Amino acid sequence: MKICYYPGCTLKNHAKNFEDSTICALNTIGVEVEELSRWNCCGTVFSLTTDDLIHHIAPIRNLIRVKEANYDKVMTVCAMCYNTLKRANERIKSDPESMDILNNFMDREEVQYDGDVQVFHLLEFLKDEIGFENLAKKVVKPLKKLKIASYYGCLLVRPKEIGLDDMENPTILEDLMETLGGKPVDFPYKTECCGAYQTVDRPDIIADRTNRILTSAKDRGAEMVVVSCPLCAFNLDQRQKHTVEKYPEFKHIPVLYFTQALAMALGCPEETLRFDLNFIDPKPILKERGLI
Amino acid sequence: MRINLSRKKIRNSFVDKVQELSGQNLLACYQCGKCSAGCPAVDEMDILPNQIIRFAQLGLKEELLASKAIWICASCLTCNARCPKGINIAEVIEALRQILLRNRKDHLKVEKLSDKEKEDIPPIALICSMRKFTS
Numbered sequence: 001m002k003i004c005y006y007p008g009c010t011l012k013n014h015a016k017n018f019e020d021s022t023i024c025a026l027n028t029i030g031v032e033v034e035e036l037s038r039w040n041c042c043g044t045v046f047s048l049t050t051d052d053l054i055h056h057i058a059p060i061r062n063l064i065r066v067k068e069a070n071y072d073k074v075m076t077v078c079a080m081c082y083n084t085l086k087r088a089n090e091r092i093k094s095d096p097e098s099m100d101i102l103n104n105f106m107d108r109e110e111v112q113y114d115g116d117v118q119v120f121h122l123l124e125f126l127k128d129e130i131g132f133e134n135l136a137k138k139v140v141k142p143l144k145k146l147k148i149a150s151y152y153g154c155l156l157v158r159p160k161e162i163g164l165d166d167m168e169n170p171t172i173l174e175d176l177m178e179t180l181g182g183k184p185v186d187f188p189y190k191t192e193c194c195g196a197y198q199t200v201d202r203p204d205i206i207a208d209r210t211n212r213i214l215t216s217a218k219d220r221g222a223e224m225v226v227v228s229c230p231l232c233a234f235n236l237d238q239r240q241k242h243t244v245e246k247y248p249e250f251k252h253i254p255v256l257y258f259t260q261a262l263a264m265a266l267g268c269p270e271e272t273l274r275f276d277l278n279f280i281d282p283k284p285i286l287k288e289r290g291l292i
Numbered sequence: 293m294r295i296n297l298s299r300k301k302i303r304n305s306f307v308d309k310v311q312e313l314s315g316q317n318l319l320a321c322y323q324c325g326k327c328s329a330g331c332p333a334v335d336e337m338d339i340l341p342n343q344i345i346r347f348a349q350l351g352l353k354e355e356l357l358a359s360k361a362i363w364i365c366a367s368c369l370t371c372n373a374r375c376p377k378g379i380n381i382a383e384v385i386e387a388l389r390q391i392l393l394r395n396r397k398d399h400l401k402v403e404k405l406s407d408k409e410k411e412d413i414p415p416i417a418l419i420c421s422m423r424k425f426t427s
């Protein structure tokens with residue numbers, strides 16, 4: 001099986017561990033990944049004002065690239081890219097007038113876009129196309145009951161028509177972690193916003209959120225947290241440095257991309273897991289369990 | 293806080309503008325407060341999400357456009373998910389930000405970020421912040 005892949009900007013630099021672990025995991029289960037030969041930033045956020053069509057151009061252009069590569073579906077792993085691409089697509093599909101305006105604006109594109117590309121997330125692919133029961137058979141290094149809290153943040157689950165699971169109580173990540181042999185830890189802040197882009201000029205707000213979210217996960221017994229968004233990862237992992245400055249009693253906890261846990265369980269070599277890019281080093285706990 | 297209401301303010305074009313940009317019917321709100329109860333950002337807000345809707349219904353343009361709250365909202369959409377009347381509160385707040393941004397009132401001063409900050413902060417955060425906070 002071969003799938004078309006849209007990486008998004010951050011997977012090429014700060015979140016290279018997200019990309020490398022994704023590709024190794026998919027290759028290990030026999031899925032070939034073809035990255036779009038040409039793509040641009042999705043815009044990161046979906047424009048919420050009714051008349052702001054210009055900002056839907058970036059995501060829609062990427063969907064045109066998918067059609068040019070002869071695919072009708074595209075996979076994303078970044079929660080923000082997933083949300084922005086899918087929502088822009090739904091937005092113009094439901095409004096033929098704006099679709100015409102966009103197509104007219106992009107008059108140098110050879111493909112007229114009509115909303116027919118499907119955007120899906122790796123989690124949906126693993127659950128619906130591969131099946132967690134089949135994935136379980138490919139696990140060579142079960143996660144040995146490692147206690148894992150799954151953090152969804154906002155954009156995997158909201159709004160309802162875009163989200164890939166229940167808005168208030170999603171479980172897809174927990175189900176995946178269980179499939180990999182981990183022990184999911186439920187906690188009340190799994191869909192609470194990490195503060196997102198406030199990290200640029202208000203890292204103090206992020207310290208509050210990170211403290212609240214991670215302390216809750218730790219109090220429930222979590223030994224690590226998994227995420228699917230490079231911005232959540234930055235706020236919950238790198239910003240632990242600011243968190244401990246503001247809250248000296250805060251205790252560090254490793255934050256991984258869910259694909260790092262997946263690739264590890266599927267037996268991918270350590271160099272594809274790229275733990276060097278995780279700020280709080282997960283290696284001590286993984287070594288203790290004999291996982292690396 | 294002292295607030296002056298008048299028929300003129302309520303019938304101001306500002307109310308229409310907010311409704312048009314957000315695509316929301318402000319009068320649908322019956323002030324249950326569920327949006328503010330679930331909002332993770334209320335600690336930092338001077339006007340809470342349910343109050344933002346009330347102020348917008350009443351045409352309180354100056355108060356809304358001068359508030360800190362509209363820049364604290366990160367569009368996490370929890371309020372939208374929980375509104376029993378189906379109002380997209382985050383869209384209303386975006387409309388308020390847009391009214392300022394379309395008049396070149398940028399909130400983020402990109403030039404004030406140090407090189408170190410620009411290097412450490414991932415592109416996903418910088419682009420988001422510029423998209424939401426600059427014109």
